[in-house]
Amino acid sequence: MADTTEAAERMALTLAQGGLQKATARVMAAFMFADTDSVTATELAEQLHISSGSVSGAIKMLSTVGLIERVPAPASRREHYRMRDGAWATLMSSQNGMVQAMFEAADQGIKAAGADSPAARRLGEMRDFYGFMFRELPALIDRWRAGRDAT
Amino acid sequence: MADTTEAAERMALTLAQGGLQKATARVMAAFMFADTDSVTATELAEQLHISSGSVSGAIKMLSTVGLIERVPAPASRREHYRMRDGAWATLMSSQNGMVQAMFEAADQGIKAAGADSPAARRLGEMRDFYGFMFRELPALIDRWRAGRDAT
DNA sequence: CAGAACTTTCAAAGATTTCTGAAGACTCGA
DNA sequence: TCGAGTCTTCAGAAATCTTTGAAAGTTCTG
Numbered sequence: 001m002a003d004t005t006e007a008a009e010r011m012a013l014t015l016a017q018g019g020l021q022k023a024t025a026r027v028m029a030a031f032m033f034a035d036t037d038s039v040t041a042t043e044l045a046e047q048l049h050i051s052s053g054s055v056s057g058a059i060k061m062l063s064t065v066g067l068i069e070r071v072p073a074p075a076s077r078r079e080h081y082r083m084r085d086g087a088w089a090t091l092m093s094s095q096n097g098m099v100q101a102m103f104e105a106a107d108q109g110i111k112a113a114g115a116d117s118p119a120a121r122r123l124g125e126m127r128d129f130y131g132f133m134f135r136e137l138p139a140l141i142d143r144w145r146a147g148r149d150a151t
Numbered sequence: 152m153a154d155t156t157e158a159a160e161r162m163a164l165t166l167a168q169g170g171l172q173k174a175t176a177r178v179m180a181a182f183m184f185a186d187t188d189s190v191t192a193t194e195l196a197e198q199l200h201i202s203s204g205s206v207s208g209a210i211k212m213l214s215t216v217g218l219i220e221r222v223p224a225p226a227s228r229r230e231h232y233r234m235r236d237g238a239w240a241t242l243m244s245s246q247n248g249m250v251q252a253m254f255e256a257a258d259q260g261i262k263a264a265g266a267d268s269p270a271a272r273r274l275g276e277m278r279d280f281y282g283f284m285f286r287e288l289p290a291l292i293d294r295w296r297a298g299r300d301a302t
Numbered sequence: 303c304a305g306a307a308c309t310t311t312c313a314a315a316g317a318t319t320t321c322t323g324a325a326g327a328c329t330c331g332a
Numbered sequence: 333t334c335g336a337g338t339c340t341t342c343a344g345a346a347a348t349c350t351t352t353g354a355a356a357g358t359t360c361t362g
Contacts, residue, residue, distance in 0.1 A: 004270070007263030014256040018249055019170065021350060032277070033260065033270045041309070051352050056310055077307060077360060083273055088253075088280040098169055102239075105165040109184065112158030119155070119184045122234055125299075126183070129239040132295045140291060144283045148276075172320060192339070202322045207340055228330070228337065 008033040023050050027058035031068055031083045038071040038080035066090040089141050096137050103130035159184040174201050178209035182219055182234045189222040189231035217241040240292050247288050254281035 008029040015025035026048050031039060045055045059081060062068045067087045071080040084090065106127035113119040159180040166176035177199050182190060196206045210232060213219045218238045222231040235241065257278035264270040 004263050007260050011256045011260055014252050017252065023351070032273055033264060035269060037269060052309070053311080053353070054351055057351085060310085079309075085276075088277055092280075092284065101165050101168065105162045109158045109162055112155050113184060118186060118188060122183055125236075126239050128299065129243075129295060132298070133243070133291075136291055136294075140284075140287055143287075144280060147283070148279065174321070203339075204323070204341075205321055208321085211340085230339075 004033055021058075023048075023054040024058040024061055026050070027055060028062055028067060031062075031081070034082075038082040040076075040078040040080055042078060065094055086145070089145060093138065093141055096134065099130050099133045099137065103127060103134055106130060155184055172209075174199075174205040175209040175212055177201070178206060179213055179218060182213075182232070185233075189233040191227075191229040191231055193229060216245055237296070240296060244289065244292055247285065250281050250284050250288065254278060254285055257281060 009026070011032060012022070012025040012029040015028055016022050020028065027044055030044055030048060041052065041055045041059060044050075044058075045052050048055075059068065063070070063081075066084060067090070068081050069084045071082050106123045109123045110120050110127065113123065160177070162183060163173070163176040163180040166179055167173050171179065178195055178201075181195055181199060192203065192206045192210060195201075195209075196203050199206075210219065214221070214232075217235060218241070219232050220235045222233050257274045260274040261271050261278065264274065
């Protein structure tokens with residue numbers, strides 16, 4: 001087995017490219033590469049050499065988007081967290097919100113620009129495209145889930 | 152027709168949410184809402200009250216990702232640009248690169264973590280998911296193109 | 303119920319990103 | 333080839349985003 005830490009840092013870099021802030025990306029990578037089932041905030045701070053405040057913020061953010069979850073009841077004083085099953089599908093679903101926002105922006109734009117302007121033609125194509133994606137993306141994700149569940 | 156400028160600024164805000172820098176987002180929105188077929192850099196700088204340098208940078212960036220294009224040969228000294236047909240489909244296709252990066256990061260992670268670790272299980276799901284998306288997303292986009300072209 | 307062990311919050315420092323403006327490069331017509 | 337008009341580049345200023353560290357808040361245990 002090669003150097004896990006290095007692979008984790010590379011993963012963090014990729015995640016950061018995707019828009020996560022650096023500390024959050026490193027925390028997420030640590031969850032992904034953890035040897036244990038769940039991890040505590042203190043462990044993360046020590047392992048990554050970042051402040052407890054940063055870890056707290058990262059955990060809050062990652063929980064909000066559904067990538068990690070609190071682990072029910074390990075008889076311990078500390079909170080334990082772990083990566084959620086189906087996290088990536090959840091993440092992509094939530095990006096669907098961006099698709100919806102684009103659709104709505106196009107729609108409002110058409111109303112503002114008037115129906116027969118050049119702008120309306122362009123915005124019409126935009127609305128079509130994002131409307132299509134907004135309908136089809138969830139179906140695609142479901143298709144993956146179905147395929148996975150079929151052992 | 153309502154206030155086009157306001158709709159454009161709202162659109163710019165949405166685009167900025169999607170990761171474009173503010174000046175670039177405002178330039179893009181201006182392209183979308185333009186009354187004319189093509190637009191020049193100077194017009195953009197004046198209309199948006201931003202520096203020529205910012206406009207230059209924005210045009211370069213938007214050209215690179217395929218959202219706008221230089222208009223062939225309008226007999227004018229200035230360069231003219233316009234939004235490209237199918238720009239949104241192109242944009243989504245290019246985001247496929249992110250999907251690929253996630254797939255590859257997962258793949259490398261599995262190699263580093265060793266096959267029977269908890270990490271490998273998590274990374275395996277990730278690799279499956281992004282692998283699936285990498286295969287299916289282009290097909291989905293093509294499906295939209297086909298639907299559009301069928302008048 | 304008090305104290306210890308953790309966690310969260312938040313103001314301020316630090317880091318990073320973005321924008322500007324001016325200098326230089328390019329292009330085209332005369 | 334010159335010069336007017338336009339575009340690009342880039343160093344530094346400005347704005348924005350992140351992280352830290354310490355104080356306040358919570359929650360368990362004894």
